[in-house]
Amino acid sequence: MTSASIPVGIATGVGSWPGTDPREAGAVSVGELSALPHLVELPARGLGADMIGRAAALLVDLPLDTSTTGYRIAQRPGKVTRTARDLLARDLDALEESWEVAGLRGTDQPVKTQSVGPLTLAAQLELFGGHRALTDPGAVRDLAESLTEGVRAHVAELTRRLGSPVVVQFDEPSLPAVLDGSLSGVSILQTPRAMPEPEALSVLQSVVGQVEVPVLVHCCAAGAPLDLLRRSGAQMIGLDVSLLRAADLDGVGEALEAGLSLALGLVPTVAPDRVPGWRALAEPAVTLVDRLGFPRAVLADRVVVTPRCGLAGASAGWAREALRRSAEVARAFADGAEFDS
Numbered sequence: 001m002t003s004a005s006i007p008v009g010i011a012t013g014v015g016s017w018p019g020t021d022p023r024e025a026g027a028v029s030v031g032e033l034s035a036l037p038h039l040v041e042l043p044a045r046g047l048g049a050d051m052i053g054r055a056a057a058l059l060v061d062l063p064l065d066t067s068t069t070g071y072r073i074a075q076r077p078g079k080v081t082r083t084a085r086d087l088l089a090r091d092l093d094a095l096e097e098s099w100e101v102a103g104l105r106g107t108d109q110p111v112k113t114q115s116v117g118p119l120t121l122a123a124q125l126e127l128f129g130g131h132r133a134l135t136d137p138g139a140v141r142d143l144a145e146s147l148t149e150g151v152r153a154h155v156a157e158l159t160r161r162l163g164s165p166v167v168v169q170f171d172e173p174s175l176p177a178v179l180d181g182s183l184s185g186v187s188i189l190q191t192p193r194a195m196p197e198p199e200a201l202s203v204l205q206s207v208v209g210q211v212e213v214p215v216l217v218h219c220c221a222a223g224a225p226l227d228l229l230r231r232s233g234a235q236m237i238g239l240d241v242s243l244l245r246a247a248d249l250d251g252v253g254e255a256l257e258a259g260l261s262l263a264l265g266l267v268p269t270v271a272p273d274r275v276p277g278w279r280a281l282a283e284p285a286v287t288l289v290d291r292l293g294f295p296r297a298v299l300a301d302r303v304v305v306t307p308r309c310g311l312a313g314a315s316a317g318w319a320r321e322a323l324r325r326s327a328e329v330a331r332a333f334a335d336g337a338e339f340d341s
Contacts, residue, residue, distance in 0.1 A: 006167050006214045006236050007110060008261050009300045009334040010035035011326035014218065014238070015114040015171060016310030018319050020045045022094035030098040032323040036167070036304070038112040039095050039158070043312050048084030051116045051171060052124050056084035058115060058150035062142065064125070072126040073133060088154075096161045106163035113158060115151050117170035117217065118144040118207045119178050119200055123192070132183060134192045144203050148210045155213055169216040169238065170208065175200070176223040201228050208233040216263055220309040226251025230258055238263035240308040241284045253292040256302060264288075265308035267325045271318035278328045279339065285329075286339045299333035 012033050017025045017040035029037045043050035048057070052071050056064040063081045065074035074080075099105055116124075122134040122143050133139040155166045177183050181194030208215045217229050218238030226248060229237045237255055241264050244252070255262065264285050285305075289298050305326045311319040 004165055004214050006216060006261060006304070007036055008302055008304055009330060011305045011323065011330040012036040012112055012263070013038050013040065013323060013326075014220070014265070014306050014308075014310045015051070015169065016041045016043055016312035018042075018044065018312055018314055018316050022091045023097065026091070026094035026098040027101075028320055028323070030095070030102050030104070032320060032327065036110055036112055037095075037098075038114065038169075039091055041114065041310070041312070042087075042091070045087060048080055049087050051114075052121065053080065053084050054088065054114075055116050055121055055125075055147065055150075056081045057088040058154055059143070059146045060149040060153070062146040067126055067130065069130075070124060070126060072128065073139070092157065092161060099162050099164070104162070104164060108165065110165045110167050111158065111162060112167040112169055112216070113154065114169045114171060114218075115147065115154075117172035117175070118147050118203050119195075120172045120174040121147060122203075123174040123178050123183055131185065132192050134178065134183070134195070135185075140203060144207050148207045151207075151211050155211065165213070167214045167216065168211050169218050170204075170234075172204070172217060172219045173221045175219050175225060175228075176221050179225055179228075180223075197225065197228055200225075201231055204228070204232045218263065220265060224248070226255060230255045230260060234260070236261040236263055236304065238265065238306065240265040241288065242308060244288070249288075249291060252288065253294075256292070256294060256298065261302045261304065263304040263306050265306050266329055267305075267307045267322045269308050269311055269322065270314050271321070275321075275325075278325065278332055281325060282329045282332055282337075282339065285333075296339070297336070300336065303330075303333060305330040305333070 025040045063074045063077040064071050065078050065080050122140045125133040158166050178195050183192045185191035215234045216236040217232055217234040220240045222243045266281050307322045
């Protein structure tokens, strides 16, 4: 792991974005997220553009294809891999253009890129016979190694193009299901086993520890395994605060005590009927640190504010507004705004 760190006291996006225009998305990301812009995903473009499809552009020597139910590991590169690589190249071109226009090339301005994490990838990819890759320990190992190599190459490409430091976010929304064995199989007699936590931790640590840049691990699902995430080697854990339960509080507190930072999802991913002000949006985070017994200064010193999850399902207008609201809350934390006790 590099000695660099992920900036705190600021706002950033989670990953996905509505629409199909990478140049517009890149311009919004750079314009609205001045402290930590991110390379957005545009799943509305279809095959190869969603979180799992993006992996087809990153994996090394493990091409993907499609089946009737999703993505599948293939024997040779085909349409999926070619499409995913082309879409990623367009996204990089668009971000590089926005970076140049903003005068950020060669500065210390960091940028964040996202990839599906190794456990969610193994949970969502199929082997040739239709079983989830998660059912084959050898396949899980191969996917983790391939993903690590691919993400490192991707980071090198971003660094070369932008001349700026890179932060990597690994998305693990399937992690709770991987651990509790609730994923479906090709039949009720062939459901994937619950992966023991030490095994899952080893897989995640192997990837996080080898990308050689600061890492944020994001899990926007209920029941996020906070102890595992804390021990993954990541500098920051990303969570949807609205999904936290009382049983999760100890895990959040232990992460902060261990020196990790938090990316707290506070802003709705689709426009609510009544848009709350910044105080209402900030309140769950303030309540959280109060209940944990930490000083409220931790919200400026150890927290990044984000939407609750990706914004692919939002309107273009709300997606932009969600970033603005996230930045507004982050500024309030950074400025030490007063909140009701």
